[in-house]
Amino acid sequence: MKSRWLVNLLLLLIVAGIVSFIYLRPPEQDDSRPVHEISTLKLAEFKHLSIEFPAKAPVVFEKRDDFWYLVQPYAARADQMTVQRIVSIVAAKTMDKFPADDARFGIDNPRLKLRLNDEVFTFGIYNPVTSEQYVAYKDSVYLLPGTYSETAATQIVELLDKNPLKPIEQSQIAGFDFSRLEQWEEVRLQVSQNEKQQWQVSVANAKPNQAEFNEWFDTYWTKIRAASVEPYTPDRKASYPSFTVKLKDGKQVVFDKLQESPDMILGRPDEGMQYHFPSDVGFTMLNPPIGLSK
Template sequence: MKNRWLLNLVMLAVVGGLVAFLYLRPQVKIDAPTEHAVSQLKLADFNAIKVEFPALKATAFEKVDGFWRMTAPYKARADQLSVQRILSIIAATSVEKFSANDLAKYGLNNPELKVQLTSSNGVEEFIFGTHNPVTDEQYLAYKDAVYLIQAGYSEAASVQPIELVDKLPLGPEELKQISGFNFSHLEQWEEIGLNVDLEAGNWTVNTPKAKPTQNELNEWLDFSWKQSPAKSVELYVPDRKTVYPSFELKLKDGKKIRFDKIQESPELLLARPDEGILYHFNNDVGFTMLNPPINLK
């Protein structure tokens, strides 16, 4: 029995010594890599963007009334998030910072692309060079330094221009002004000449046969027109020789926006002639857009 107690005391002393060693030993300090901010610029300062490629037309944007519009290679409402991704280069950081004395070493003498950001203070230029084969990061020149940054910044700026067009059929200000729809020229609604109107937050329908509920129409508007972007878009030139079924969306300021229904199945092709854009919607979303829940009895 005495031997067992001695063994327990020895083991307790060993454990206590180990704990004391781990607690009292000097802590090894591991320094984190130093991160270099590429710039100290602010997103809100810029009102124009230009992306230049060696063998392609430049893509350009301009901020109008607080929203970005594409000005080249064609004119269209821009996808706001896509433009923000291009602008995010100003917030890039890098653990590598080199002198800009030898641009050829980093492929910056023949850059992959250039991003020019314009503000009231002038133009800031970011130049993208070759990729590092080990890390797949990319060399970037800004002012008098070269940085090694994530490749996603140049990928955001290299997207095909048509993919940078806003995929919602209505602009941000138009979405706030919706006051109704005139569906009377669509085949399924010609007989009753369907109009649904929104005034002071209340929906009305122009036929006594309809028994709509406010919540259903509010959900329809939010889902179909405010929260369901097209899956893709393309440029559209109206054919004056062809007449398509159409409908009008009404705005509070009295403006009416016409949409042409080019095709309904297997996907909805909806054209907006005034902006020259054709929207591709999945069939289920497209059907809902053109068929508000008015509950005909």
């Protein structure tokens, strides 16, 4: 009897707790405030991006043939997604909009500016409560996530394309000449695709498994990304092992093997860039599964 009484008391307490929660919970925030678009500009309109800092030279990008390139402080292919994230500020939306003449937002002493063609976005201080940043555009200030300026202010090398080949080159790969690499000098290895998209190997007793070869090509040449990338000035007095990526249009891309361990470093002389890969990844890139019989 006592046990049943305790159960009923417990149920009563649960019901009372639910009722209290329903009546005492804070009201939901009002989402009826208007949403402000920071601009009506379109992403595709822009061909020039300048990231300007108070105390150092700007970082400048240009878009050519729908592809972003770094042009200052040096020439290099840019990481397309990273630059696009910066440029996407033109499509940002927020519920917080203020007049631009308010000195509280730090616009007079900006952290940085983004200049997209002739449009200027000025970044002020962060809101201490929301951790969002005040951004001025034309006659208004908007409260936006800090990711725009944080991405723009990252190190230059993080803004570069980590793929050793251009997108158009990736789609045009017809084969490889590995014959100048030390492990393949004796057999003078060349690999290529025939008209049926089958891989052929220049070594007489090699029997490549097409599925394995396609997996190697897809993993290590179609989807490959370097761990890091940096400028490379070829030393004309030095002699490095090298290999060639052959393209369907007859063009060739030459890479120097600058280092094998602890990282594999491949230099691309024509673009003046070098690409760092983990040693195991780099080794597999240069050693396709040709099915060589012993």
